[in-house]
Amino acid sequence: MSADHHAADHAHGHGHDHGHGHHGDAPHGSRRDYLIGFFLSVVLTAIPFGLVMSGVIADPRVTAGLCMAFALVQIVVHMIYFLHMNAKSENGWTLMALIFTVVIVGICLAGSLWVMYHMNLNMMPGQGAMDGM
Numbered sequence: 001m002s003a004d005h006h007a008a009d010h011a012h013g014h015g016h017d018h019g020h021g022h023h024g025d026a027p028h029g030s031r032r033d034y035l036i037g038f039f040l041s042v043v044l045t046a047i048p049f050g051l052v053m054s055g056v057i058a059d060p061r062v063t064a065g066l067c068m069a070f071a072l073v074q075i076v077v078h079m080i081y082f083l084h085m086n087a088k089s090e091n092g093w094t095l096m097a098l099i100f101t102v103v104i105v106g107i108c109l110a111g112s113l114w115v116m117y118h119m120n121l122n123m124m125p126g127q128g129a130m131d132g133m
Contacts, residue, residue, distance in 0.1 A: 034081065034082070037080070037081025040077045041077060041078065044071075044077065051066060
């Protein structure tokens with residue numbers, strides 16, 4: 001087999017599809033879906049920003065809670081409109097992986113908060129008393 005013939009066979013791909021159909025049944029969003037996702041993301045970012053910058057709500061804990069709620073909604077928007085996650089994609093395995101991830105992150109966050117709260121409660125008395133000397 002000559003080098004020219006081998007190069008020509010390699011260029012044609014021996015029946016391998018190099019241009020089309022690589023993604024198989026991967027979901028793709030339409031331009032409309034991406035625009036809706038973008039619009040929702042901008043709104044879900046602008047509202048918490050406005051709440052924090054304007055100081056409309058006096059209690060910072062309520063403001064932080066609302067910002068976290070908007071963040072959670074924005075995560076869902078990103079998963080639906082940009083990552084195209086639903087119960088049908090990949091026979092539901094992406095949804096199962098998401099649920100597993102949420103459970104692990106929840107355990108980590110709850111454990112971290114629990115440890116920090118109890119460390120604060122169990123601090124030795126007089127830790128901050130050195131300032132008066």
